[in-house]
Amino acid sequence: MIRWLLAVLGYTFYRFPGAIIGFLIGSLLDNFMGSKSKSRGGFQQVFQQQRSEDVSPADFELNLLSLASLVIKADGRVNQAELDYVRQYFVQAYGKERANATFKVFNEVIKNREISAAKICALLRSRTRYESRLQILHFLFSIANADGHVTQAEVNEINNIARYMAIHSxxxxxxxxxxxxxxxxxxxxxxxxxxxxxxxxxxxxxxxxKKYHPDKLQHMDEAYQKGAQEKFQKVQEAYEQLQKERGF
Structure with a gap:
């Protein structure tokens, strides 16, 4: 994506302001060159094609990282284990080179700007399938749990995000x-x-x-399919536990 390349170059020469300008210029070039229509992998396939306007994979990644940053900062501190989890997740989904380029911008832009969870979730709610939003929720809980403990502040933040994404209680x-x-x-x-x-x-x-079967997320990248498999396994384990407890 040109936007990420220019953002990284802008940051290299002009730090934070340069990253923002580079990202904006790159976005215009991406749109002009039709890069959206050419990119078919990953999260772009998550978005429903029900409206004429489109959202590029890069924009989706930025929004997802924005939500991740809200969870990471929910308890008042930035935990390195949680940051490492997000980075590794993106490496698995997009490859090391692209993930590293994304995080160079993420570290300067995402962490230092005002983030509106309501606006981001409104976009996700209108453009993604319900099962995909469930996977986003599982991803956010996995981030919170990366240090071995999910705090109440993190639960509250994820709950707010869930409500904004219209996820049932x-x-x-x-x-x-x-x-x-x-x-x-x-x-x-x-x-x-x-x-x-x-x-x-x-x-x-x-x-x-049926709801959490991994086949429902075949349109997503491998890393997200893995998360779906984890949810499916938890459902199986819960059922087997109750079978054992009740003897049926």
Whole structure:
């Protein structure tokens, strides 16, 4: 992407102002050259083609990193383990060279600008499939958990993002439960109450297995498909735990 190249070059010569100017000029050149229509991989395929205007993969990456930065800074400090997790995630999805170029701009632009979660999530809500937004939520919880502990401040921030993305509260609690171990975790993952019957548990498992099946995210990059597999595995583990506890 020309925008990222010019942003990095701008930062090299003129630091933060140069990065912004380079990114803006590069965006214009990208649009003029039709780079959007030529790029078919990765997150561009996540966006629904229901409107005439389009969002480039680079713009989506920037928005995703913006949400990641909100979670990283939620508890008042920047944790290196969480930063490393995000970097590695992007390396797996886009390759080391592109990920490093993205993070050079991210470190100067994203961390030092005012970020509106509401505006970013409004875009994601209108342009992405629901199952893709669930994967974004799982990604954000994974960032928070990178240091081995999800703080309440991080939970609150992710909850706000979930509401902005119009994610149902039960789905939020289900994904949240995948990162917290307590007696009710298995029930919350399956989106049922502890009073559920064995029949209701089996039905809930079939529903959740279908919702979180990795095949639903075949349009996304390998790194995000891996996250889908992790959610699917958590659903299976929750069901097997309840099978063992209840003996059915």
């Amino acid at each position: 039960r789905d939020f609690e289900s994904i949240k439960a995948m990162f917290f171990k307590n007696p009710d975790s298995a029930y919350k993952i399956l989106e049922i109450d502890r009073t559920a019957t064995d029949t209701e548990i089996k039905k809930a498992y079939r529903t959740m297995a």
